[in-house]
Amino acid sequence: MPDPAAPPIPRATYRLQFRAGFGFDDAAALAPCLARLGVSHVYASPFLKARSGSAHGYDIVDHNRLSPELGGEAAFRRMAEAFRANRLGLVLDFVPNHMGVGGAENPWWLDVLEWGPDSDHAGWFDIDWDPERRHLAGKLLVPLLGDHYGAVLEAGQLALRFDPEAGSFAVWAYGTHKLPVCPLHYARVLGDAHPALERIGDAFAGLPAWRPYVARRARELQAELAALARDHAGVREAVEAAVARLNGEPGRLDTWRGLDALIRDQHWRVAHFRVAADDINYRRFFNVNELAGLRMELPELFERTHRLVFDLLRDGTLDGLRIDHVDGLLDPKGYLMRLRARAPRPFYLVVEKILAHDEPLREDWPVEGTTGYEFANLVLGLLVDPAGEEGFTRCHAEFTGTARPFDAVVRESKLHVMRSEMAGELDALARDAARVARQNPRTADFTHAVLRRALREVVARFAVYRTYVDGAAAPAEADRRGIGRAVAQARQAGTGVDPGAFDFLHRLLTTDLVAQPRSGYSRHAVVRCAMRVQQYSGPVMAKGLEDTAFYRYTRFVALNEVGGHPDRFGVPLAEFHAANAERARRWPHAMLGTSTHDTKRGEDARARLAVLSEMPGEWARQVGAWSRTLRARRGDADRAAPPDRNDEYLLYQLLLGAWPAELTGLPALPEPGAVRAFAGRVEGAMVKSVREAKVRSDWASPDAAYEDAVRAFVRDALDTSRPDAFLDAFLPFQARVARLGVRNSLAQTALKLTVPGVPDIYQGAELWDLSLVDPDNRRPVDHALRARLLDEVSSALARDRRAALARMLDAWQDGRIKLAVIATLLAFRRGRPALFAQGGYQALGAEGRKADHLCSFLRRHGEDALLVAAARFPARLAADPDWAGTRIVWPRDAAPAATRWRDLLTGRTIEAGDGGLQAAAILDDLSVAALVPDRPAR
Template sequence: MSGPRATLRLQFHSDFTLDDAVPLVDYFADLGISHLYASPLLTARPGSRHGYDVIDPTRINPELGGEDALRRLVAALRKRGMGLILDIVSNHMAVGGAGNPWWLDVLEWGRRSPYAAFFDIQWNSPDPLLAGQLLVPFLRSDYGEVLQAGEIPLRFDAQAGVFYASHHEHRFPIGPPSYDELLRASNHPALRELAAQFAALAEEGGYRRAAELKARLSRLAVQPAVRTAIEALLAAYDARQPEGFARLHALFEQQFYRLASWRTAADDINWRRFFDINELGGLRVERPRVFEATHAKIFQLFEEGLIDGLRIDHIDGLADPRGYCRRLRRRLERLGRGRYWPIYVEKILGQGEELHGDWLVDGTTGYEFMNQVSLLQHDPDGEGPLRVLWHSLGGRPGEFLEEVRQARRLVLTGTLAGDFESAAQALLQVARGDLMTRDITFGQIRRALLELIVHFPVYRTYIGACGRPAQDEPFFRQALEGARASLDEADWPLLAHLDRWLGGKPWRRLPPGPRRKAHRYACVRFQQVTAPAAAKAVEDTAFYRSGVLLSRNDVGFDSQCFAAPPEDFHAACLRRRERFPDSLLASATHDHKRGEDSRARLAVLSERAVWYGERLQRWLLLAQPLRRSHGDDPAPLPVDELMLYQTLLGSWPPDLAPDDEAGMRAYAGRLRQWQEKALREAKLNSAWSAPNAPYEAACRAFLDDLLENPVGARLREEIAAAAAAIAPAGALNSLAQTLLRMTVPGVPDLYQGNEFWDFSLVDPDNRRPVDFAARRQALAQGREPAELIGHWRDGRVKQALVARTLALRARCPALFAAGDYLPLEVVGEQRARLLAFARRHAGQWALVLAPRLASDLLDEAGRPAIEPARWTDTRVLLPEIPALRGVLSGETVPRGKSELLVGEALATFPVGLFYGA
């Protein structure tokens, strides 16, 4: 099977299983997809809607149909010559709950568990309450309160012969050596006799003998008298009684974990999480044994020919991304015996950052393309007015970078404080290990490290034994300069030490021993805190605080940059073709903040900033009767109200009338979900850790009045009219974005259902069920794209564009996979409003024309199509080409033509794709 030509991402869960995808395979093939790209399929926490919370990496999730269903899906794909790319989670597993046997074994046995080395745990914590223990922050409130309320009862599983405690969905195993105390207190002789044998498990080899003793206890428990004795024993540990409280607390103190409130995690956590999520524990996949155990099922699937490529989630969370990717590549090469399987990494690239070429991967999952096409579609002239408008009305900084730095300080001293302290402690050990730096204080290190991370321009560096790669050096320098500007002069010398300790001086030059180990450990801890700090500060905070223009706030975007010229887009395409020609190209993902067509529509506001500002001022006046009071302030506050208006403008369905009660009710339900998440992620007036219920209720009431009640009718109608006014230009942007994704160097990736318009909001809204029946029916009709422009609101025109373009890619795979990328010069009055390029390979040619910033060229007909006369004398200068015919329209380009009038080329369809050989 050939490599991916076009992929389509599917989100699997219990309501959309592997078997549910089987009857859709023919549709995907007819659409032009070569490979399905599946969300994680390994066994996740029951009820998972995304699959990233894996609890058993050795099995295909039974909720998705299990391995048999996977085989059925692959068989259907093979019949159509298609492949399957699988998303895997190497960085973490779901912990807590009662379903992860590896995690439960660590709780039961501590460092004696064979799985203790699987998780990234710091067993030697400086906290005396965590001496050799694992912090388990899953209690709803403070430990003493929850214990006294009887909410961590001691239980017995007769079938397994084990004691455990529970709290809601969480299970906390009691270590078998502690059974000695429990059983000795029993009034049954058989249990007391067994107690001494359990006590012996504390000795070497006890782990192996424990299973036999548990089985004996299980057999004993079948006897009614024994069961009665065990029930009496459990009653003696009822923490609602003073004696039971003391006994149960004493029992917990003997365990390899310390039960604690969920709030303690931010400061006291002694194991690495995925960002700040207590239920996701970091894995030490850099260790060969862990690598093999967590990937065994994946390798089996490759060996059996069931999967054809991998997408690696959150590569920046790993201790050594380069080493991991190279090990994975070597393993696949051995399995493939000459066959090549692509590997893609989920990597967010900062401004000026490129994926390292020595990782032996095929590229990223395409966030950077989302950013590049977005920059192309924003008018730089709108930046200044929109920043002023946002700052004056919302009261927040106009500069996105200022929001980011505020947010970084917030998360580093809040939800990620424990991770930050761990990195600082690691650096303190480095300082203490050198006679010349042992007087450096912990406070000095903390201050300098905080400012370094606050000013870090990328997610992380990739320090190895040879130090920082040259490719990373400019970003580290930038962070050092930013930190120097923020620190007092007295702390400047610390920056020189951090520069040296964090990869400036290779640790391999140090003699083997504690000092080398300390340097390496500090570098790993540093890099594993900068990545989550960036993600939490940017994606999960600043994106919800800065509303200059929400179309520039999405995963992988450099939101400090507002717009970029066509030359930058061309340069990025040329660079991608040179370095990663098979990289994925995405414009929507399961993680995006708003749908690809919402962003395309909101981008139009950059062209109409004055128009938008005038309407916004009017809406703020019309909204006065809808606002509530929250203390001395209105609710919603301006920052939240302004973001709501932009969200409505971007996501308003094209066919939704403001007086459609049922439609407005459904739409309002989606907006309520978005609003709650937006308020809490911003952490300004509410938060996930401390929801501000009265403020949220007032904001929800405002939204309800605006969208559903008579008091908001006037404002509702005006917002709907404004959304309708920019919708045609937004649709034109969408068609251009879609065409570019499928024709520039790289592999186009389609997100489920987005062959129709995508006006989704942040998850879970962007993971709603897809009406594939409507999509299949529309594709089967085979209508001409030009014909569908008149019915553009239903989204079929976008699907026709996708199908026609992917059909050309299927007929001429080498043209798009290996063809030259030739930027073409545009001249004439509207030259700035068109991007043009050609693809060339072995005598085959494709010519692509994509309008940009074309809002002013649209007429009042309300269609995303530009009248030919409005292009005036604008033309594209052509190289020597063969005769070309339109793939999306009936227009042709004669052989040898030196220039092409844009008005003629786009006379019947608003974007152009021409092919010839």
């Protein structure tokens, strides 16, 4: 019987992206098909109440309400019942780090705007009410304007309004963003033109006498004002006149002086969005002004935000949680421990954590593992041929004219982020560090400016996203090493910073400053500052690495993936096996993802691009020819016109990786409408890439001329309305690479479904996932097509498995071959849950001249066994397909699990001999095999 104290572990999950247009009832309708596919759980994107029109659900405004845009409570219950009826569990992507702000829907944020530091919710957001910039003392910066404050005010896009239902006043920006006026200032609005307004205005002015019940008394007075305006036409007209007196005439700034004066006295300062880079005084999610950080370390806030989630765990609706951006929390370990302790029952728990190379997940975190970015890069690396690195590096350098090492690009990108969009946060951290320094005469002369420069250099050199010093215990050795290495490299950089400042920062970040009693420093201040730096280093790494360096360094973009390491060209087979064995020992239920809503390219686009690693010379020739053709057609023989060479090089990789399967291998040029649709997707991805790179354009100040030129280049390349030498050259090469990429995709898919861990299928990726970066990877999915194809595949396999797979492989473009592999292996997982949940992992060696092409391993639990073999490097195999003399070798210290095996995929039986299995017998049909002992039925 299952252990009631053990969390429910999914066999496999299917990720659904909820949004307007795909709600709870839509998900309920998918339940039968998902159950037939073979997953055990739906892994849902955030479905709590987010800002209206949210495309993703991460901008939550109320953690204790279900999204009305997705159908609300009734539809959610119908979905939960449909899942239960089909024996599907539910895992929720939960967002504890931040909330959506702006607009008019977050009551906590609106209360903070209204009352400032006196708000009951002021401490729940990470707001600095005492910044160095004195004009912001006691104020919250609200950087939401699209132009300078004065211009917006003059244009009449900031206007005072009266809410007759609530009896309250607010300034509205663009008619969308509500900025409440503090009730202490209502008398200035109401004036004395009407006796009733004069009386109630005086009452509002007297609110300070009601401390500590000022806010409660203000609500009573607001209700009274609302009643007066509702019941007395004269009062309502007087209020409207009072509002009109403060609102000016668009185009005449002098008429807005009254409103300007009122705005200046509020607890908020509304400003141009670019002001945030320097003056931001609240913690954001990365650099997104509309997502404000939460202080989840506060017990009361924790209880308030988890009430609904705990109710859903308690009643069995939820089986698990995926914690979004766990590194954004002040104390991730403390949060996870509280989550386990306060939850009403055991549950499955994974964290979105990006691990650096050789960085293990913290073993003292009470989780099942991560969401699987490291696996996505591990399995892709297995398919990349390391022999191609030198040729790829040379091709990239010759084409783009740059050969900057990747680590230098990352460091420069992080420094750029800290000097621009995240400079304000750095400034606040340096101020806090300087305040600590002034507590002791030995360090009192380290100024704000010196420490800002030193801190910037240290953060730029962190090899990990963050450390986890918490003051509760001595820093872990891994944290000491990480901090020590970053400080040492910063010190050696020759920046002219006083070396003593680095010594001070080293001791501050490790909390060694207060390791001994009577240090002269405040322990609270030191620990708090060190932990805040950790919160900052993660977003800097994310923005500098994922959202900048990945778009500047384009040598081989298959490797430029979340959690990836573009400077590591391929993963040795031994390293792949070691990582799987380690996961089986320590994190056997970690999630295994190959596509997510955050991946830069779809799993099959990356697998297809991996083929290029085997042909760097041919790739270089093709890229050179394509460029000459397109440049000559555009009259740009000297290649000086945009796009620049780096962006052009990226474009060719995107075209090759994402070219639609259904447009591949056609006897003539594809239908123009389909190509135009694809071109539109590529244009969007290219413009986003250009802005993320922050070299020729960016999000804050887009270079419209350059971006238009990039779009025009894409359209010109994909123009089917005229003879097209580019497509004539591109399409045959694309078709060859795409067909070879199918082999990589099938290997990647089968490995994900059989190595230790819980495989996750991103929505729609049971067929080919050739997506580009978001929002392209969140496009609507044709689930009806997938349900129909699943029925067809199941029927065909039941009739003649081997023949059906051969036909599907031949017509690979429709994706049924991938669906067949997934459905077959998920069905086997369903029948052997203990094998995958508890089974060991044993790497199997190979011998023969093609031994390096083989990846094989054995999973065993009791009498159950599964032997998986996957072929690598399909281009090399296509050139020399003879497997003769190559075989999988059984370990000398282990008895074979069987002498006769049956392939789950093809249905073939294979005889073992001489201590091994011949590769030709296993892999002559597909690039992958999943073998089980073929024992007589009992």
